[in-house]
Amino acid sequence: MSDTAPSQAAELLVIDFVIIGGGISGLTAAIGLARAGQRVTLLEQADDFQETNLAGGCRLAPNMTRLYFRWGLEQQLRDIAYMQQYVCFMRSETGESAAQGEWVHDFKVESGGVFLGMHYADFRRLLYETAVKSGATIRTNAKVASADLDAESPSVTLECGEKIAADVIVGADGTHSVSRSLMLEHDEMxxxxxxxxxxxIPMDKMASEPGLAEFLPKDGLGTAWSWAGHTCGVIGFPTKREEFHLHIYAPESGRENLPTKSPVNMSTSEELIAIMRKEGCESRLTKMVEMATRVMVLPVIDKPELDDWVHDCERYVVIGEAAHPLTTGSLYALSIAAGDGMMLGRLFSYLHRPEQIGSFLAAFAENRHRRVQAIKRAQSTNPASMSMPPGVLQAKTLKGVVESMGDAEAAWYTEEAIRDIFSVDPEEEADDWWVQWGLVEERAARILPGTFEFKILKTHSSR
Structure with missing residues (x-):
């Protein structure tokens, strides 16, 4: 696979894209489309990309790091992230190890990438800087109020009244968004x-506490730590900000009135310690939380995935969390959002005629919808799939599995998830679609100009 987009300079049709939203999916799409030679304007409602407010730690799966490495971002990513070379699954009540090892040798990660743990704000800033260098126009303080989805010239209108037209509009504005309101009559939460x-938790505090230093990086390599309980689960990992991040899933326990429209709310270490003690978490976890300088809390909300990601006008497509909200904190959420942007950009490196736009968007939606369904199946049935700790949301169905899971079984479950999810290459899938289907359309159009029209049917019965 080449480390650049396909060379189509002589025949490439260059069109205008407007992307709504400057999260991971929107910024990755901006980079991918700009790399493909398209004109891109991204609209972000916030004022800058330097320090994302209320952001925490995030993890990136190896197949996605491989593609970002391919884009020339390997050193920049290594500068802001710890490679999570090792993994350890433990029981939250005792800290007893259920399975552990090195990803490549023991759990058969063969994608060519590495697991990375980093601060979301650092990752988002890197993508912003890369998008600008790639030629995308990024506008801040540009909140979209509405969209006019005219098939000939779709446009968006900002809160200030400015109207911006494009050939294709990409909705990457998340779960509470203009995009979802356009595609759903009732967006149920x-x-x-x-x-x-x-x-x-500051890592220097952990280093001075007996029993906690083992969780810190060694020789520049980190570990992904996962504690599993019946109704509580924890994932821990270090970042290059010299912080250790704990993602702790637990019952609401007095948080029943947590605002669902506010993505992040502040909490206290005392409140979290009380929850963890109630859930019977091991003492090392409570010690870490006692040291926490910041505790944020997010409601885990189930929101419906869109049935159709492409509007009937065939010039508006929804990607990322706007199209397919995954479980809060899921490893897959970040990777799937990035994969959406990568595939979209790659497909439009093959654009020759305006008539192809609808087919490209439909092909994107069909392919990515299948990927999301595979991930949801893994997330709901696989207790070691790394979407979240075992026991969370699936306490009844997974209780027996978690209790009986030994080293060999945990390794098998993890390898299965890796085979199904972590080896996917969105750019290769775009190339495969072009070879198998896109070229058929293109050749037919050239042989029978004006009389042949080929489209990927947006049917859902085959899913």
Whole structure:
């Protein structure tokens, strides 16, 4: 696979894209489309990309790091992230190890990438800087108020009244968004009874505490730590900000009135410690939380995935969390959002005629929808799939599995998730679609100009 987009300079049709939203999916799409030679304007409602407010730690799966490495970002990513070369699954009540090892040798990660743990704000800033260098126009303080989805010239209108037209509009504005309101009559939010706490602990404090130093990076390499309980689970990892991040899933326990429209709310270490003691978490976890300088809490909300990601006008497509909200804190959420942007950019490196736009968007939606369904299946049935700790949201169905899971079984479950999820290459899938289907359309159009039209049917019966 080449480390650049396909060379189509002589025949490439260059069109205008407007991307709504400057999160991971929107910024990755901006980079991918700009790399493909398209004109891109990204609209972000916040004022800058330097320090994302209320952001915490995030993890990036190896197949996605491989693609960012391919884009020339390997050194920049290594500068802001710890490679999570090792993994350890433990029981939250005792700290007893259920399975552990090195990703490549023991759990068969063969994608060519590495697991990375980093601060979301650092990752987002890197993507912003890369998008600007790639030629995308990034506008801040540009909140979209509405969209006019005219098939000939779709446009968005900002709160200030400015109207911006484009050939294609990409909705990457998340779960509470203009995009979802355009695609859904009723965007239902269903509380799950769970919340995610994000506790940030200075690593120098942990280094001085007996029993906690083992969780810190060694020789520049980190470990992904996962504690599993019946109704509580924890994931811990270090970042280059010299912080250790704990993602703690637990029942609401007095947080029943947590605002669902506010993505992040502040909490206290005392409140979180009380929850963890109630859940019977091991003492090392409570010690870490006692040291936390910041604790944030997010409601775990179930929101429906869109049935159709492409509007009927065939010039508006929804990607990332706007199209397919995954469980709060899921490893897959970040990777799938990035994969959406990568595939979209790669497909439009093959654009020759305006008539192809609808086919490209439909092909993107069909392919990515299948990927999201595979991830949801893994997330709901695989207790070691790394979407979240075992026991969370699946306490009844997974209780017996968690209790009986030994080293060999945990390794098998993890390898299965890796085979199904972590080896996917969105750019290769775009190339495969072009070879198998896109070229058929293109050749037919050239042989029978004006009389042949080929489209990927947006049917859902085959999913």
């Amino acid at each position: 269903r509380p799950t009874g769970m919340v995610l706490h994000n506790a940030i």
